[in-house]
Amino acid sequence: MGAGPDSCYGLSMLILGIETTCDETAAAVVHRREDGEGEIRSNVIHSQLLEHRDYGGVVPEIAARAHVELLDTVIRRAMDRAGARFSQLDAIAAAAGPGLIGGVIVGLTTAKAIALVARKPLIAVNHLEAHALTIRLTHRIGFPYLLLLVSGGHTQLISVEDVGRYRYIGGTVDDAIGEAYDKTAKMLSLPYPGGPEVERRAAFGDPRRFSLPRPMIGRPEPNFSLSGLKTAIRIEAEKLGALTDDNIADLCASFQAAVVDIVVDRVRVALGLLRNSAWKPRALVVAGGVGANRTIRSALQTVTSDAGTPLMLPPPELCTDNGAMIAWAGAERLVRGMVDSLDTSPRSRWPLGQDAAA
Numbered sequence: 001m002g003a004g005p006d007s008c009y010g011l012s013m014l015i016l017g018i019e020t021t022c023d024e025t026a027a028a029v030v031h032r033r034e035d036g037e038g039e040i041r042s043n044v045i046h047s048q049l050l051e052h053r054d055y056g057g058v059v060p061e062i063a064a065r066a067h068v069e070l071l072d073t074v075i076r077r078a079m080d081r082a083g084a085r086f087s088q089l090d091a092i093a094a095a096a097g098p099g100l101i102g103g104v105i106v107g108l109t110t111a112k113a114i115a116l117v118a119r120k121p122l123i124a125v126n127h128l129e130a131h132a133l134t135i136r137l138t139h140r141i142g143f144p145y146l147l148l149l150v151s152g153g154h155t156q157l158i159s160v161e162d163v164g165r166y167r168y169i170g171g172t173v174d175d176a177i178g179e180a181y182d183k184t185a186k187m188l189s190l191p192y193p194g195g196p197e198v199e200r201r202a203a204f205g206d207p208r209r210f211s212l213p214r215p216m217i218g219r220p221e222p223n224f225s226l227s228g229l230k231t232a233i234r235i236e237a238e239k240l241g242a243l244t245d246d247n248i249a250d251l252c253a254s255f256q257a258a259v260v261d262i263v264v265d266r267v268r269v270a271l272g273l274l275r276n277s278a279w280k281p282r283a284l285v286v287a288g289g290v291g292a293n294r295t296i297r298s299a300l301q302t303v304t305s306d307a308g309t310p311l312m313l314p315p316p317e318l319c320t321d322n323g324a325m326i327a328w329a330g331a332e333r334l335v336r337g338m339v340d341s342l343d344t345s346p347r348s349r350w351p352l353g354q355d356a357a358a
């Protein structure tokens with residue numbers, strides 16, 4: 001486990017990280033050793049799947065209430081499992097956005113209260129920055145690298161050039177890839193969240209049965225578009241009428257094949273754009289829940305080896321939302337002296353690459 005050659009050395013720190021931006025109530029304690037290596041002491045996640053399942057998606061009001069009810073216990077458990085007391089922490093880090101504002105308020109306000117009472121610095125972490133830096137918790141990698149962030153809310157390619165220095169390379173002009181998986185699942189009456197279920201069904205299906213569009217493929221700028229694909233699935237499903245298991249499997253496989261083609265093409269274009277720049281990436285790093293998809297992971301393996309760029313993937317449990325990534329981003333910031341005041345505001349929108357360096 002550890003950070004890269006360009007990280008700051010010499011400071012050992014213990015950080016509590018709090019994540020409440022969507023439907024996971026999560027807290028973790030991460031130790032950053034003097035040599036820059038990271039070590040997860042505890043990582044507690046309460047996923048609100050059951051609370052939202054009947055609605056086929058995350059309901060912001062239900063999520064915010066659940067965070068209020070669960071967060072104290074989740075933090076207590078994370079501290080107990082780490083064998084740590086608040087007085088031993090070096091800072092409290094919380095995701096201050098972007099995300100569902102009710103949840104962000106719960107997490108950030110709780111972090112402020114702990115920071116105030118325990119007299120510790122507060123670090124207001126950008127949730128996307130935390131995804132971007134997670135790889136440095138588990139692998140030795142220095143800057144710059146190209147991040148493919150693929151989650152339920154985001155589909156972006158970002159050049160990660162330093163802590164606090166991110167450059168937007170491309171992204172979706174409509175739906176996020178995870179959102180397209182979730183909407184496809186909903187149209188096929190599959191349970192929420194759709195990604196893992198669509199992937200499971202796709203394994204039994206014929207990816208060539210339906211010819212679906214692959215928007216944006218071949219375009220010179222590495223953007224994504226998923227809404228046409230989603231509409232095409234709806235039309236095919238309506239034409240079929242009866243959604244037998246075989247039909248569902250073939251639709252899922254055809255959908256996933258289109259997604260894979262889009263992702264591979266867009267990543268190839270982005271790597272090509274950066275290859276001869278001063279920011280030639282040392283690796284392609286994947287983050288976000290969709291990064292857990294095995295078919296996408298193996299397609300990315302092929303495109304990166306063709307391009308001669310290593311592929312680095314955090315373990316699947318650190319691809320989805322968690323507190324350890326917030327704590328680690330907190331450590332990366334604290335070691336560089338970046339702390340925040342107690343009047344920091346929660347933010348529902350907070351794009352990376354535009355003002356995250358502020």
Ligand code: KG4
Nearest residue numbers: 151152153178195196288289290293320321
């Ligand atoms: O990063 P994440 O846990 O939460 C945020 O959206 O921030 O990502 C969740 C998204 C959901 O849309 C889910 O359907 C998708 O990631 N996902 C997957 C897989 N596992 C989770 N999509 C495709 N294949 C998977 N195996």
Ligand code: ZN
Nearest residue numbers: 131151288321
């Ligand atoms: Zn996320």
